Amino acid sequence: xxxxxxxxxxxxxxxxxxxxxxxxxxxxxxxxxxxxxxxxxxxxxxxxxxxxxxxxxxxxxxxxxxxxxxxxxxxxxxxxxxxxxxxxxxxxxxxxxxxxxxxxxxxxxxxxxxxxxxxxxxxxxxxxxxxxxxxxxxxxxxxxxxxxxxxxxxxxxxxxxxxxxxxxxxxxxxxxxxxxxxxxxxxxxxxxxxxxxxxxxxxxxxxxxxxxxxxxxxxxxxxxxxxxxxxxxxxxxxxxxxxxxxxxxxxxxxxxxxxxxxxxxxxxxxxxxxxxxxxxxxxxxxxxxxxxxxxxxxxxxxxxxxxxxxxxxxxxxxxxxxxxxxxxxxxxxxxxxxxxxxxxxxxxxxxxxxxxxxxxxxxxxxxxxxxxxxxxxxxxxxxxxxxxxxxxxxxxxxxxxxxxxxxxxxxxxxxxxxxxxxxxxxxxxxxxxxxxxxxxxxxxxxxxxxxxxxxxxxxxxxxxxxxxxxxxxxxxxxxxxxxxxxxxxxxxxxxxxxxxxxxxxxxxxxxxxxxxxxxxxxxxxxxxxxxxxxxxxxxxxxxxxxxxxxxxxxxxxxxxxxxxxxxxxxxxxxxxxxxxxxxxxxxxxxxxxxxxxxxxxxxxxxxxxxxxxxxxxxxxxxxxxxxxxxxxxxxxxxxxxxxxxxxxxxxxxxxxxxxxxxxxxxxxxxxxxxxxxxxxxxxxxxxxxxxxxxxxxxxxxxxxxxxxxxxxxxxx
Numbered sequence: 001x002x003x004x005x006x007x008x009x010x011x012x013x014x015x016x017x018x019x020x021x022x023x024x025x026x027x028x029x030x031x032x033x034x035x036x037x038x039x040x041x042x043x044x045x046x047x048x049x050x051x052x053x054x055x056x057x058x059x060x061x062x063x064x065x066x067x068x069x070x071x072x073x074x075x076x077x078x079x080x081x082x083x084x085x086x087x088x089x090x091x092x093x094x095x096x097x098x099x100x101x102x103x104x105x106x107x108x109x110x111x112x113x114x115x116x117x118x119x120x121x122x123x124x125x126x127x128x129x130x131x132x133x134x135x136x137x138x139x140x141x142x143x144x145x146x147x148x149x150x151x152x153x154x155x156x157x158x159x160x161x162x163x164x165x166x167x168x169x170x171x172x173x174x175x176x177x178x179x180x181x182x183x184x185x186x187x188x189x190x191x192x193x194x195x196x197x198x199x200x201x202x203x204x205x206x207x208x209x210x211x212x213x214x215x216x217x218x219x220x221x222x223x224x225x226x227x228x229x230x231x232x233x234x235x236x237x238x239x240x241x242x243x244x245x246x247x248x249x250x251x252x253x254x255x256x257x258x259x260x261x262x263x264x265x266x267x268x269x270x271x272x273x274x275x276x277x278x279x280x281x282x283x284x285x286x287x288x289x290x291x292x293x294x295x296x297x298x299x300x301x302x303x304x305x306x307x308x309x310x311x312x313x314x315x316x317x318x319x320x321x322x323x324x325x326x327x328x329x330x331x332x333x334x335x336x337x338x339x340x341x342x343x344x345x346x347x348x349x350x351x352x353x354x355x356x357x358x359x360x361x362x363x364x365x366x367x368x369x370x371x372x373x374x375x376x377x378x379x380x381x382x383x384x385x386x387x388x389x390x391x392x393x394x395x396x397x398x399x400x401x402x403x404x405x406x407x408x409x410x411x412x413x414x415x416x417x418x419x420x421x422x423x424x425x426x427x428x429x430x431x432x433x434x435x436x437x438x439x440x441x442x443x444x445x446x447x448x449x450x451x452x453x454x455x456x457x458x459x460x461x462x463x464x465x466x467x468x469x470x471x472x473x474x475x476x477x478x479x480x481x482x483x484x485x486x487x488x489x490x491x492x493x494x495x496x497x498x499x500x501x502x503x504x505x506x507x508x509x510x511x512x513x514x515x516x517x518x519x520x521x522x523x524x525x526x527x528x529x530x531x532x533x534x535x536x537x538x539x540x541x542x543x544x545x546x547x548x549x550x551x552x553x554x555x556x557x558x559x560x561x562x563x564x565x566x567x568x569x570x571x572x573x574x575x576x577x578x579x580x581x582x583x584x585x586x587x588x589x590x591x592x593x594x595x596x597x598x599x600x601x602x603x604x605x606x607x608x609x610x611x612x613x614x615x616x617x618x619x620x621x622x623x624x625x626x627x628x629x630x631x632x633x634x635x636x637x638x639x640x641x642x643x644x645x646x647x648x649x650x651x652x653x654x655x656x657x658x659x660x661x662x663x664x665x666x667x668x669x670x671x672x673x674x675x676x677x678x679x680x681x682x683x684x685x686x687x688x689x690x691x692x693x694x695x696x697x698x699x700x701x702x703x704x705x706x707x708x709x710x711x712x713x714x715x716x
Contacts, residue, residue: 066091067104074108075115077163089191097191105187106180109162113175116166147178234538241362244374249273251567252366252375254358254514257284258553259544260381261341262560268350272568275375276351277358277368283341284383285545286553288334289403294426296333298587300326301430305466305589312626321434323411330406360515363539367515377539377567380527381560382514384507384545389418393479397486400502402427412436412500416488418476419504420447422586425459427502429588432466439496440468441488443475443505448586451647452598458630458649462590471496509548533563533577541567547577552584581664585654590630593653595661596645597635609635609644612670612697614690616650621681627651632690634660634670641669641698652683659687670694 054062070084085105089097147165165175251267253260256278267274281288300321307319339345343353356369360380366373386401388394400408402423413436417428420442432438440447440463446456447463447470463470477491479501488496511517511527521527521535526548533541543563544556558579566573586592602609616622616630630650636643646660663673674691678684 062091063096063100066100067107070101070104071108071111074105074162075111077112085187085190086193089193089195092191094188094192094195097195098188101191102180102184102187105183106176109179109183110172110176112162113166114172116163120163121167147175147182237537238363238539241364244364247364247374247376249275249352249373249375251275251377251379251564252277252358252373253379253381253564254360254366255284255381255383255544255546256282256341256346256353257381257383257544258286258556259383259546259560259563260284260379261346262557263379263381263543263564264346264351265349266561266564267568268346270568271350274351275354275366275373276346277354277356277366279355279357282343282346282353283338285403286556287337287341289406291553292334292337293330293406294402294423294430295587296330297326297430298426300329301433302589305433323434324409326434327406327409358514360519360540363519363537377541377570379560379563379567380514380516380535380540380542380546381544381556381563382510382546384548384551385510386503387506387508388503389505391476391479393481394501394503396481397479397488397501400500402502402504402507405502408500412498414497414499415439416441416496416498416501417504418488418501419506420444420449420470420472421504421506422448422584422592424502424504425463425586425588427504428468429463429466432463432468438468439471439498441471441474441476441490441496443473445473447472448592450600451592451594452600452633455592455598455647455649458590459586459588459592462588462629507545507551509546511546529577531577532566532573532575533559534566538570549577550579550582550584552582555579555582581661583654583657583661585657587654590627590650591648591653593648593657594645595657596643596664598645598647599633599635602635602644607644608638610638611635612690612694614686614693616686619686619689621683621685622650624681625651632656632686634690634694636670636694639698641671641694643669648686650686656683656686659684 066088070088073084085101088101088104091097092100147161147170250272251263251274253264253267253274253276256264256276260276260278261283264274264276278284284290286292304319304321307317310316310318343355346353354368354371354373356371359367360378361367361372364374364376364378366375366378386403388399388401405427411434412431415428415431415436415438417424417431417438417440420440424440424442425447428438428440442449446453447459448456451459460470460472471490471494474494475491476488478489480487480489486498486501488498488501490496508525509527511522511525516522516527519537519540521537521540527535527542527546529535529542529547533543533547535542541563543559545551547559549555559577562575562577565575581595583593583595597605597607597609599609599611601607612634614632616632617628619628622628622630627650630648630653632650633647634643635645643660643664646657646664648657650656659673663669670691673687674695676688678688
């Protein structure tokens with residue numbers, strides 16, 4: 001799920017809670033005012049006393065009548081069952097009202113469920129067979145827990161749960177029992193609220209500590225029940241293994257990439273005892289085979305490109321790339337950055353750094369090449385690895401990946417790049433600028449297929465300008481090696497000769513071989529986590545690329561910090577896995593940067609938007625730097641100053657994007673960006689220029705007309 005969707009859902013949920021809280025406050029105040037201005041409290045109290053007196057004289061008859069009325073109310077699926085429950089407490093008191101409410105609601109709910117089953121299920125099954133089959137499978141697997149959770153979630157209407165259960169094959173006895181157990185806490189609290197409300201004699205009684213306490217308990221009950229249920233479920237899942245009486249460390253982190261390093265840093269900073277395990281090189285993919293080496297290569301390639309076109313800036317001569325020297329510098333840069341992620345640094349921070357292969361033995365134990373280590377919590381941060389597609393002959397042509405391309409010392413004369421995503425585009429352009437004849441093949445209809453079509457077009461144009469031959473919408477059908485030469489055959493039959501092939505079609509989480517399969521934590525090779533980054537075993541968390549969501553270094557760091565906090569503070573840790581307003585950049589020339597929604601995603605999701613656009617050809621600094629290609633495009637809610645997303649194509653796009661990311665993260669709009677003073681002529685001023693375009697487009701015409709008349713009058 002994208003950050004835009006998560007952000008909108010969080011925003012809507014928070015707004016709903018605010019409205020509910022405000023409505024409850026208004027209701028209490030309004031009721032107090034109504035008591036004071038319309039009906040004398042003594043009259044209401046007298047009326048309730050009369051009703052209760054009648055009930056006491058005719059207890060059996062009153063109880064039977066109330067029972068029949070509540071059953072009919074629930075069986076007809078009428079909303080507002082809570083009012084009937086409160087009435088039960090007011091008329092019969094807490095001790096008798098609570099069991100009467102529980103029994104009545106259970107019987108009524110069961111009747112409603114059976115009615116839905118025998119009246120509607122067949123019709124729904126015919127029209128939506130897949131839906132009914134899926135629900136039946138879910139109920140058969142864990143129907144009791146599903147129903148119990150639904151009963152403890154008052155956001156889901158009581159009658160809606162009854163009707164939904166009727167479409168399943170759940171046994172009637174199971175439904176009735178779980179309903180009675182799950183609804184019992186609310187039956188008791190509603191009955192208590194009704195009994196307390198029956199004692200109100202003056203407006204101030206609405207704010208009595210007892211009534212407020214009951215209302216607070218009603219609000220807190222779902223969360224307490226949910227937490228208790230999660231705790232019990234976690235205990236049940238852990239019951240198969242003996243829990244150590246003492247632990248060697250508070251936290252074991254498996255993997256010293258971006259997520260693992262941040263998790264270990266957070267734990268060490270909190271003075272927890274932490275063990276960090278890595279079997280390969282500290283720093284993970286980002287330092288050794290990803291961000292650092294690729295950006296060093298891109299820098300050299302960009303300088304070579306500018307040197308080849310120095311005359312454009314009034315300079316003579318050109319820069320000739322020395323590929324071996326370039327790759328040597330890449331390795332030097334990696335070595336210079338490495339101390340930031342070194343074992344020595346993390347030992348200095350207080351972490352125990354262990355070199356070796358980690359295997360999770362049970363929910364609290366990790367084996368490292370024969371050494372057993374127990375921990376109260378475990379964080380799995382094993383990263384991801386390049387995918388090699390099952391294309392015939394691929395293994396025979398010695399494919400390179402984003403991990404192995406850095407071992408090259410000689411420039412490939414002809415390089416074939418399979419994959420037109422971010423990694424493929426960055427490396428294809430860099431090798432072309434360093435002198436290789438590069439061909440790119442992308443099976444999707446266009447390169448950067450997740451971006452807007454004009455963004456893909458800009459990327460395609462940039463690649464072709466650097467001499468890259470781009471094939472889109474066609475896959476490689478086979479590879480072959482003959483007489484020392486390599487050849488790829490496309491699905492349409494066209495041959496492509498090459499000397500080396502770089503495969504960049506994606507990355508998959510590295511989950512195999514760490515003991516996770518034996519613990520039942522994988523689904524089709526995917527590590528399953530919840531919103532707090534917990535796996536199915538509540539003592540084991542996961543963070544970074546292994547989660548399989550946002551596979552970026554800056555995302556991994558955020559995941560690592562949140563997983564560590566939740567693990568150390570469990571069961572109180574509440575840091576969410578969602579990353580609202582998440583930015584990412586493709587470091588080609590021009591750069592491609594985006595945060596939030598683009599037009600493609602907004603259209604697919606049915607999100608209404610309007611576009612504000614500013615061409616960099618009109619931007620002074622772009623003209624000065626000779627980098628006028630590209631644009632800034634911002635999506636906003638129609639008629640409102642709320643940013644849905646921003647896409648930037650151009651030089652320094654990643655740096656300019658930061659301002660839009662900050663604005664989205666903190667609920668600011670384009671007015672705030674426009675009102676901010678920017679240095680001139682800086683690249684950041686492109687954000688303000690775009691905001692100015694939005695401001696002009698949203699200035700009401702009548703204000704301009706009024707201003708024109710005013711200034712005409714002032715001129716006499």
